[in-house]
Amino acid sequence: MTPFTYRRAATASEAARQAGAAGKYLGGGTNLVDLMRETIERPASLIDVTGLDSAIAEQPDGGLLIGAAARNTAVAEHRLVRDRYPLLARAIVAGASAQIRNMATVGGNLLQRTRCLYFYDVDGARCNKRAPGEGCDAIGGLNRNHAILGASEACIATHPSDMCVALAALDAVVHVQGADGARAIAFTDFHRLPEDRPDVETLLRPGELITGIALPPLAFARRSTYRKVRDRASYAFALVSVAAALDMEDGRIADVRLALGGVAHKPWRATRAEAALRGQPASAALFLDAARAELAAARPLRDNGFKVELAQRTIVAVLTQLMEEA
Incomplete structure (x- = not known):
């Protein structure tokens, strides 16, 4: 594993300052630590953001604001989520074991990377997502689990998250904090299609931190x-x-x-x-x-x-x- 520094952030703005362009944010670590162990991710520094906002708060318009540090289990079991957005609770429960849900955070779930076998085969396979310009062995290889929509000649990997599918259906909004301030991104725009740069997976700018997910009021989502x-x-x-x-x-x-x-x-x-x-x-x-x-x-x-x-x-x-x- 590549050596790295570790710091714990007290606020989102502090985390954004500490991370810079080469740092990574550490939430539950259920994906990032695996990627570091496989040497796919080699961050120079880790910024622990587990102490940041984890609240699930009702908004004046009837929507919900979910802090990015909220654990998946807490979201799935929250009374208002289960009542108003049952598709989200069911997606989270379908996504992983209870142990992983107890550790994984909402912000980290949005940023988990593909489970394509060729992406993880560091020594034996070419992968444009892991090493841009190298090629994609999945296209001519075993591609049973791969994309049928929105793929490109550079990448046919799929996004692994269950929670994110529910958030896409709900017109969620992603709130982020960077060195230049805060902004909001429509969830359906947050993740990118591969085109010729499958290694660039989201609209996040270098150093930006996800701080929360806003769910708009959607009365008929109770039937979902x-x-x-x-x-x-x-x-x-x-x-x-x-x-x-x-x-x-x-x-x-x-x-x-x-x-x-x-x-x-x-x-x-x-x-x-x-x-x-x-x-x-x-x-x-x-x-x-x-x-x-x-x-x-x-x-x-x-x-x-x-x-x-x-x-x-x-x-x-x-x-x-x-x-x-x-």
Whole structure:
């Protein structure tokens, strides 16, 4: 492991000053420490931010503000999250073991890196995400778990987070603090598609720290859910996942939120499907048409073509469940 310095920050502004361009922020460490052990990450300094804001606070408009240092377990078990945003609670519980959820932080969850096997194969595989310009062995290799949407010739890795899929569906906002001050980033813009620089994964500027996640008031998110399809029942990353919220009025879809996981380099907001659903009489046939509209842009690889139909079927199943509950 590369030598590094360690400091503990008392405030977000202090953390931003200490980190500089070469430092990394340490929350629960459930991903970063593994990456350092594998020599994929080699930070010159670690800034411990576990003592920063971990509150989950109701806002005057009815939304929630979640401090970036909040543990995943605390978010999943919070009364207001479970009541107003059940898809978020379910996504977190689907994401990892209880031990990891007890350690992992909200801010760290947004920044976890891909679990692509080629990304982790430091000595045996080429990876543009790990070493820009080196090439991508996943494209011609075993790519069953890789992206079918938004990939590029430089990278076909998928984003591993379950929580982030729910946050994408909820139109969350990411609050960050840097040396130049604070700013807010729409969650659907926060993560980047790979294009020709898959190593640049977010819109964060060097040294910026995530300080909180804002959930807007969304009354119909009370009728929402998260479904994860994976190779085994626990402790596995998604082949396909769906986060959805459905607003029904007199048998028609007044509004909808839909996001997919396991299919792209970032949590995938299904805007084409949403547009096809709004204002229409709800039915399984409509759900399938909307799913097909979203997956029309899919570009499956040799081993992952099954994800197209799997995603379509999962979308239909989740929306049908919410329709019946309505």
